[in-house]
Amino acid sequence: MPDIGHYFSGDLQLGATGDLLVADGVLESRQRILRRLLTNPKDYIWQPGYGAGLPGKIGLPLDEAALDTLIRSQMFLEQSVVQNPAPQIFTSPIPNGIDAQIQYVEAGSAQTATLSFDVTP
Numbered sequence: 001m002p003d004i005g006h007y008f009s010g011d012l013q014l015g016a017t018g019d020l021l022v023a024d025g026v027l028e029s030r031q032r033i034l035r036r037l038l039t040n041p042k043d044y045i046w047q048p049g050y051g052a053g054l055p056g057k058i059g060l061p062l063d064e065a066a067l068d069t070l071i072r073s074q075m076f077l078e079q080s081v082v083q084n085p086a087p088q089i090f091t092s093p094i095p096n097g098i099d100a101q102i103q104y105v106e107a108g109s110a111q112t113a114t115l116s117f118d119v120t121p
Helices: 025-038 063-075
Strands: 088-094 098-106 112-119
Touching: 025 063, 025 098, 025 112, 063 098
Parallel strands: none
Antiparallel strands: 088 098, 098 112
16 A cells, blocks of 8 residues: 655655655655664654664764664565665765665565665754
8 A cells, every 4th residue: 555755854745636645666665764764763652663763873983884784674674675685785974974875676666776865963
């Protein structure tokens, strides 16, 4: 079942006809991955283990290997992410934050999808 078009911390999006944008396939997968990666554990009362907590990594020494492993393990919890081949994850420090570039195969369409985002305060 498709989700509403809504990126983490953004506003709801409108479609071409003025209705709420519907997200499915790759768009839905990107939204769900981004929400999981940017949500802090224990932020959802009913799912205390949900989320990677990437915003909490800002200001700490960047261990790219550990961060890549955290991202990959969280992505594997999403049904839309194919586990083989494993997602390719590249993280790097930016001023006051972290840059992430992710390439993975979306399960429903078997398309290679990309997700790029910065985590800043």
